[in-house]
Every structure is written in structure tokens, then in C-alpha cells.
Amino acid sequence: MKKRTVRLTGAVLSALMLGGSLAACSKDNNNGNAASSSAPSQGSSASASASPSASPSSSPAAEKLDPVTLKIYFAGDKRPATDEVWKAVEEKVKDTLNAKFEINFIPFNDYATKIKLLATSGDNYDLNFDADWLAYPQMVNNYLDIKDLLPKFAPNYYQQLQDRNMVDSITSGGKITAMPWTQITNDHAFVSVDFKKSGLEGKVAQPANGSIKTVEELDAFLQEAKKGRAEQPHPRVGRRPDLQQDPLHARA
Structure with missing residues (x-):
């Protein structure tokens, strides 16, 4: 059981990295609203947010991990080359996480309702996109406290949070259920005529x-x-x- 928990933690942090990029794309189609990703399983949930530093290489590799498939839900429509991107991620983390990714998409209009139904119906998924303007207020208590997991499995990223004095700001009720990231996808002057x-x-x-x-x-x-x-x-x-x-x- 312990081995499985460690496995999911490292793999989830890796998945969150790419989830951040997809969420940034989703933002362009949703008037710049803040977004997030969550992954559910039976029992408690873990919340976390991605950063390029939260890489698989930062996770301790005590032993060879058994293969696992992580089931992930994102809001919006499936984008071109999604399958190719995730296949590349699988190859990149094969020696560290030994994980495959089952990626699913739910249209934004149906997302808040359907993701709550999936979480309560026993759908054993591992990660899902979420936000305070989606299902997060109702799902928050289902997310796992990752306060102790961050320094263990994402030490480089956790150090960045400490360096930027962000640990306290993402702690609520003594728990950390979200990992913030800052990702600039486009920053240039433009002319529209x-x-x-x-x-x-x-x-x-x-x-x-x-x-x-x-x-x-x-x-x-x-x-x-x-x-x-x-x-x-x-x-x-x-x-x-x-x-x-x-x-x-x-x-x-």
C-alpha cells in the first residue's frame, strides 16, 4: 500500500507539470479565469499545482516502480497532438515513474457537474482539472493534504516556494491542498486593427x-x-x- 502511495505522488506531480500547460491554454478560451486540475481516487484527494521544477527527477527513487496508468480529466475540448504530447511524457518519465496516462476531456459547460458526479460515483481517476469557478468549492474537502509530500517528492519546487515566501500563502487550516505555478505563455506587445x-x-x-x-x-x-x-x-x-x-x- 505504501509503495502505491509513493508511486501516485510522484506520478501526479509529473502530470501536474503538463496539466499546467493545458490549463494555460484553457484560460485563453475562458476569459482569463483562473483554473486548476484535480485527480480523484477512492478515499481522500490530494491537491497540488504544477511547476517546471516539480520534475520527476526530484522524486526519490528508492526502487523500481511497478507500471501504473494515471487517469486524468481536463476541462474543454481535446486539442490537436494531445495524444502525441502525452506519449512523449510517458517516454520521458518511463525510467522514473513508469507511468502511462489516460487523458479524458469534458466540455466546460458540463464540467463542474460531471466531475462532481465522477468523484462521488466511485470513478477511480487520479487527477482532474478544477478551479474556484468550477467544482473546487464543493470538492475541496476531497483533496489530499500534500504539506508533507511536497518537500519529499518535489524538493526543488518546494524550495522555490520557500524562497518566494509562498508556503504560508498556500497553507489553509494547516494544510496545503494546492501547488501554485506561474507560467507565462505569451508576453508581447500586439496591434489589432x-x-x-x-x-x-x-x-x-x-x-x-x-x-x-x-x-x-x-x-x-x-x-x-x-x-x-x-x-x-x-x-x-x-x-x-x-x-x-x-x-x-x-x-x-
């Missing part, structure tokens, strides 16, 4: 997507746009940092 509606069509040369790479090139384009349609509002310019700071939750 509807040439037809703005009246610039035929008056200003439309640059190719991605061709404006410097502030000087951006300024030159804006000056031309201003001349072409002086009475029209300026093109929208802004930063788009898709910054994830969401918890992933694992049920072991």
Missing part, C-alpha cells in the same frame, strides 16, 4: 502578421495609420500576458 471598419483599407499598407518586431516599426505604422484616418480612434495596442497562477489538485 480592422482595416475595413477603420477606413484604412486602400489608404495604408497592411503589414503581414508578425512583421512588426520593434518599437520603431510599431511607431512608424501608427503614424501612417493616423495619417490615413485621422478622425478614427487609434489602433488598439496592448500587452497580452497569459499569466497562469492556478492550483492543480490531485486525488490519491
Whole structure:
């Protein structure tokens, strides 16, 4: 029994790493709301969130682990190359976790209801996406306290939390049921212009997507746009940092 618990812990932390990336993608389709991932099993649940440092290599390897398949639920639609990505993860962690991943998706509109049903119906899954705007308020007591597991199985990541004075902020009621991560998936200035509606069509040369790479090139384009349609509002310019700071939750 102990061996199985250790196995799930290391594998779940690894799965959370990739879960963070998928959650970041999900954020783009959900107006930037914070998201998380949880994995259920029978009994208590473990909650945790992913960081690149929470790698399988940071887990103690006392002995060769028996093969295990981790069943995971994510919110949203299955994305292209999902199977290929998870196969690559399996290969990467084969010698450390010896885990395979069974990945499932539930549409966002049905997710909160269905994930609670799965958790209460005895579906023996290991990890699921969750958030405070989904099922987390109702599922929170099902997540395992990982306070003692973090320093043991993800020491590098736990050290980062300590260095950033984040341990207290993720502790509630003496328990840690979430591992926060910060992942910047996109952080660059962008220009959005509807040439037809703005009246610039035929008056200003439309640059190719991605061709404006410097502030000087951006300024030159804006000056031309201003001349072409002086009475029209300026093109929208802004930063788009898709910054994830969401918890992933694992049920072991």
C-alpha cells in the first residue's frame, strides 16, 4: 500500500507539470479565469499545482516502480497532438515513474457537474482539472493534504516556494491542498486593427502578421495609420500576458 502511495505522488506531480500547460491554454478560451486540475481516487484527494521544477527527477527513487496508468480529466475540448504530447511524457518519465496516462476531456459547460458526479460515483481517476469557478468549492474537502509530500517528492519546487515566501500563502487550516505555478505563455506587445471598419483599407499598407518586431516599426505604422484616418480612434495596442497562477489538485 505504501509503495502505491509513493508511486501516485510522484506520478501526479509529473502530470501536474503538463496539466499546467493545458490549463494555460484553457484560460485563453475562458476569459482569463483562473483554473486548476484535480485527480480523484477512492478515499481522500490530494491537491497540488504544477511547476517546471516539480520534475520527476526530484522524486526519490528508492526502487523500481511497478507500471501504473494515471487517469486524468481536463476541462474543454481535446486539442490537436494531445495524444502525441502525452506519449512523449510517458517516454520521458518511463525510467522514473513508469507511468502511462489516460487523458479524458469534458466540455466546460458540463464540467463542474460531471466531475462532481465522477468523484462521488466511485470513478477511480487520479487527477482532474478544477478551479474556484468550477467544482473546487464543493470538492475541496476531497483533496489530499500534500504539506508533507511536497518537500519529499518535489524538493526543488518546494524550495522555490520557500524562497518566494509562498508556503504560508498556500497553507489553509494547516494544510496545503494546492501547488501554485506561474507560467507565462505569451508576453508581447500586439496591434489589432480592422482595416475595413477603420477606413484604412486602400489608404495604408497592411503589414503581414508578425512583421512588426520593434518599437520603431510599431511607431512608424501608427503614424501612417493616423495619417490615413485621422478622425478614427487609434489602433488598439496592448500587452497580452497569459499569466497562469492556478492550483492543480490531485486525488490519491
